[in-house]
Amino acid sequence: MNKAIAKLLDEHPEWRRGLKIAKEYLCDEEHFHVLDDLVDFTGLDVDEVAFRVMKKYPTRCAARGWFFEEWDYHDPSSQREIDWFYKCASSYLFSSARKVYWEPLEKFLNPKEHKVILDYGCGIGTNVLGFMGRGFNCVVYYDISILQQKFVEFRVAKRGGHALSWTDAWSDDHPTYCAITLHDVLEHVPGYERLLVRLIDLLRPGGIIVERSAFGERKKMPVHLPEKVPIEVAMCGMKRIGGDRKTARVWRKI
Numbered sequence: 001m002n003k004a005i006a007k008l009l010d011e012h013p014e015w016r017r018g019l020k021i022a023k024e025y026l027c028d029e030e031h032f033h034v035l036d037d038l039v040d041f042t043g044l045d046v047d048e049v050a051f052r053v054m055k056k057y058p059t060r061c062a063a064r065g066w067f068f069e070e071w072d073y074h075d076p077s078s079q080r081e082i083d084w085f086y087k088c089a090s091s092y093l094f095s096s097a098r099k100v101y102w103e104p105l106e107k108f109l110n111p112k113e114h115k116v117i118l119d120y121g122c123g124i125g126t127n128v129l130g131f132m133g134r135g136f137n138c139v140v141y142y143d144i145s146i147l148q149q150k151f152v153e154f155r156v157a158k159r160g161g162h163a164l165s166w167t168d169a170w171s172d173d174h175p176t177y178c179a180i181t182l183h184d185v186l187e188h189v190p191g192y193e194r195l196l197v198r199l200i201d202l203l204r205p206g207g208i209i210v211e212r213s214a215f216g217e218r219k220k221m222p223v224h225l226p227e228k229v230p231i232e233v234a235m236c237g238m239k240r241i242g243g244d245r246k247t248a249r250v251w252r253k254i
Helices: 003-011 015-025 034-042 046-054 066-074 079-088 091-095 104-108 126-132 146-158 192-201
Strands: 116-120 138-142 177-183 203-212 238-244 248-253
Touching: 003 015, 003 046, 015 046, 034 046, 034 091, 034 146, 046 091, 066 079, 066 091, 079 146, 091 146, 104 126, 104 203, 104 238, 104 248, 116 126, 126 138, 126 146, 138 146, 192 203, 203 238
Parallel strands: 116 138, 116 177, 177 203
Antiparallel strands: 203 248, 238 248
C-alpha cells in the first residue's frame, strides 16, 4: 500500500471499518465488481483502491477527498482549463466508483425500440455495463476523461462485450442514435447548449434524450457550473415527454 495512505490509516484506525465496508460493496453485482476492475486496471493494492474511493466522502474520512483537492489545486476557470481538468484528473476515476446503474433507464429505454444508444459522459461505464446486461446490442460510449474512457474500454473488453468507444466525438455526420443518455454531465460542460445542438443533430427523428443535470449546486459541489441557459431553451427541437428534474427528464426529438 502507498506509504502515505498506510500512515493515515495508522493515525485513524477508525477509518479501517469504512475501508472494510467499501471493499464489500464495491465487489457486488450492483457495482459490477468495480473494485476488482480498478485493481486490475491500475495495478494498485486493493486496500489503496478502496481507500481512494472511500476518501471522497467526508462522513467516512476527515478530508474533502482526492477529487476536490485535485480541483482546488488546478483551480480551473476558463472552458479550456475545465476541459483539460476533466481530461487529465485521475481522482475522478475513483470518485465515480460508487455509482450504480441509473434507475430511470429501466423505465424509459428498452432494447427493441432503442437499438442504437449513445452514453455521453459515460464515466467509469456503469450504465454501459448495465446496457450490455439488459440486451442492448449497440451501445456507444464517450467520456472526456482520457483515463475513464480507457477504463471503460478495459471493462467492456474484460467481459467480452460489444459496446463501442466513440473515440472521435464528432465523427458522425448523420442522425445515428435512437437514444442519448446524459447522466450528471451537462453541469460540467461550459457551453453545454452548444453540445446539445450537436447531440440533437445526431439523434434520429423521434429519438429521445434521458438527462439529469445538477445545475446550481456549486456551493455543495464546486465542480458544478450554473445553468446559464435554461435547459428547456437549450433542448431546441426537443419536447419534454416525462420524468422530473430530480431523477431524470426525458425529451423526444420532434
